[in-house]
Amino acid sequence: MAYQVVPRDPHTQSDGVVPGYAQTARRWPSQPLQRRPHGAAELGAPRGLERRLPLLRGDLAGRGAKRALGQLIHLRARVVDEDGAPLAGALVEVWHCNAAGKYIHANDSHDAPPDPNFYGAARMLTGDSGLVELRTIKPGAYPVPDAGGWWRPPHVHFSVWGRVWLARLVTQMFFPGEPLNESDAILNAVRDPEARARCIARLAPTAQGPANALAYEYQLVVRGRKAAPGMP
Amino acid sequence: MKRLIASAEMTTGPFFPREFAQGANDLTVLDGKKSVGEVIEIIGRVTELDGTPLDNLILEIWQADAAGRFDNPEFLGWGRAATDANGVFLFKTIKPGVSEGRAPHVNFLLLYSGLMRQLQTVMFFEDGPDPVLDAVQPRSLRRKLISQKKGNIWTFDICLRGEGETPFFGD
Numbered sequence: 001m002a003y004q005v006v007p008r009d010p011h012t013q014s015d016g017v018v019p020g021y022a023q024t025a026r027r028w029p030s031q032p033l034q035r036r037p038h039g040a041a042e043l044g045a046p047r048g049l050e051r052r053l054p055l056l057r058g059d060l061a062g063r064g065a066k067r068a069l070g071q072l073i074h075l076r077a078r079v080v081d082e083d084g085a086p087l088a089g090a091l092v093e094v095w096h097c098n099a100a101g102k103y104i105h106a107n108d109s110h111d112a113p114p115d116p117n118f119y120g121a122a123r124m125l126t127g128d129s130g131l132v133e134l135r136t137i138k139p140g141a142y143p144v145p146d147a148g149g150w151w152r153p154p155h156v157h158f159s160v161w162g163r164v165w166l167a168r169l170v171t172q173m174f175f176p177g178e179p180l181n182e183s184d185a186i187l188n189a190v191r192d193p194e195a196r197a198r199c200i201a202r203l204a205p206t207a208q209g210p211a212n213a214l215a216y217e218y219q220l221v222v223r224g225r226k227a228a229p230g231m232p
Numbered sequence: 233m234k235r236l237i238a239s240a241e242m243t244t245g246p247f248f249p250r251e252f253a254q255g256a257n258d259l260t261v262l263d264g265k266k267s268v269g270e271v272i273e274i275i276g277r278v279t280e281l282d283g284t285p286l287d288n289l290i291l292e293i294w295q296a297d298a299a300g301r302f303d304n305p306e307f308l309g310w311g312r313a314a315t316d317a318n319g320v321f322l323f324k325t326i327k328p329g330v331s332e333g334r335a336p337h338v339n340f341l342l343l344y345s346g347l348m349r350q351l352q353t354v355m356f357f358e359d360g361p362d363p364v365l366d367a368v369q370p371r372s373l374r375r376k377l378i379s380q381k382k383g384n385i386w387t388f389d390i391c392l393r394g395e396g397e398t399p400f401f402g403d
Contacts, residue, residue: 007403012237014348026281027392031373032380033402036354036364040332040402042340044302046294046310051263052256053312082236095249103247107288121249157244159252159343166403168350170343172242189348191239199240215261223238 002227003043012195015149020150020185049091056123060094063084063135068118070099070137072213075202079130079160081167082225090221094134095121101142110142120190136212141180153180153187162222169222174200176177248347250314256399257313259293259325267307271324274338274379275353276388277319283394285319288351290343293323298313300331327357335362342390349376351400355379373399 016028038041046052062068073114077096079087097103097120100112124132136156144150156173174181181187181200192197201216209215260267274293278286290312297307313321314373328336335356342351356378368374376398381387390398 005403008238014242016348018348021346023280024348026284027286027344027346028348029351029397029400030393031399034368034399035403036367037402038403039363040302041294041333041334041337041364044294046308047303047305047307049310050253052308052310053252057343080236082238084234084236093252095247095252097247105247105249108247121251123252141393151399159244159246164341165341166352168292168341169239170241170244170350171239172245186242186348195237195240198237199242219239220242221236225235 003042003164003224004227005038005164005224006164008223011192012190014186014189017190018185018189021189022147038166042166043164045161045164049161050125052092056121056221057119058124058134060119060121061153062117062119062124062132066117068098068137070140071192073136073138073158074203074210074213074215075134075218076215077132077158077173077218077220079126079132079220079222081163081222085205086128087126087163087222088130089127090126090130091123091161092126092132092154093121093123096136096139096156096231097142099137099140109145112140112142131203134176138175150183150185151180153184158219158220160222163224169220171220172199173218175216176203177198183218189205243345243347243348244290244343246288248288248314248343253290253312253314257311257321258262259308259311259323261306262306265306267297267326267350270403271384272325272326272327273385274388275385276321276390278315278321278342278390278392279319280392281394283391286315286392287317287319289315289319291321292341292343293325294339294341295337296328296331297326298326298329300329300343302386319334333363335360335365337364337380340390342392351392353377353390353398353400355386357381357386368399
């Protein structure tokens with residue numbers, strides 16, 4: 001059955017230019033975005049992307065006794081499309097800072113210590129039910145330089161490939177109950193409160209989780225759906 | 233069936249891992265085997281308002297093979313590059329062929345700190361006709377999508393905002 005990608009609902013997406021996030025006004029285009037017809041390019045996608053982007057770690061929390069510092073967590077992220085159909089074999093990239101709020105990146109000038117046992121980036125494939133699972137530690141909060149006291153709440157970056165070129169998704173996952181969620185310029189750039197709520201992970205019942213880690217569940221919905229029967 | 237709403241996109245932030253972009257900008261070799269077709273390089277410089285170059289901006293491309301096919305398992309058609317401190321990126325690839333009523337083209341996707349959503353644009357090798365190029369309005373913007381050839385190097389500069397702004401697709 002044919003697959004289609006319909007325009008985004010702007011209310012459920014971030015604005016391009018965001019108050020309090022100065023760089024957005026230097027980078028988001030001033031002209032309206034163009035529309036184009038969708039054909040083999042837009043509704044196609046590379047198969048077997050892991051041949052170009054090799055899988056990388058499935059655990060960011062260290063090896064054996066050399067454990068990363070911080071609250072051990074177990075992430076369960078499910079990738080589905082707009083029909084709710086799980087994507088099996090989809091490539092997922094995850095990255096985040098350590099428990100002190102420091103990224104493994106030369107450009108991070110934050111005065112927080114690195115953690116030699118923490119691995120900041122993973123690349124995995126979803127299983128048949130669209131699920132990736134990752135053991136890691138809960139990232140810390142950190143201040144944004146020269147931004148008037150803006151602190152980023154703890155968050156995890158996700159990069160996901162959908163079924164078609166137009167379905168690429170790069171987003172961030174937030175943690176429930178974090179006071180900094182209320183003032184974060186990035187999370188609050190999504191105006192619809194329900195869409196914002198979907199950016200926050202759910203803490204799984206602790207009685208069912210791993211004995212030594214908190215489990216968080218998250219759903220990533222990539223663009224695209226089956227075209228209704230009878231449609232041209 | 234109940235429709236789900238696509239997740240809100242968010243910026244990559246400034247700390248996209250360097251290792252995620254390493255070694256993925258050469259589309260001419262896959263699993264140690266060379267792909268068929270004319271080898272070209274695509275280079276360009278990415279700038280923001282006032283022409284300032286952008287460092288560690290991520291570009292992903294998606295294109296047909298030399299015969300215009302998007303589903304060739306021997307040629308993935310996908311690559312990723314990061315800009316350097318001068319805002320410059322480089323892809324080594326195969327010149328795409330004509331496909332399904334489309335002129336040869338390379339689809340671009342940009343991710344960066346301060347970009348709240350991905351930006352998509354399309355690079356062409358010469359002026360149309362092409363249904364995507366022809367959809368760009370006003371017409372005067374179309375020339376921004378046509379790259380400049382010098383030997384086997386095609387230059388495609390991208391300006392996110394301001395004078396000389398590149399047209400982007402929001403579909």
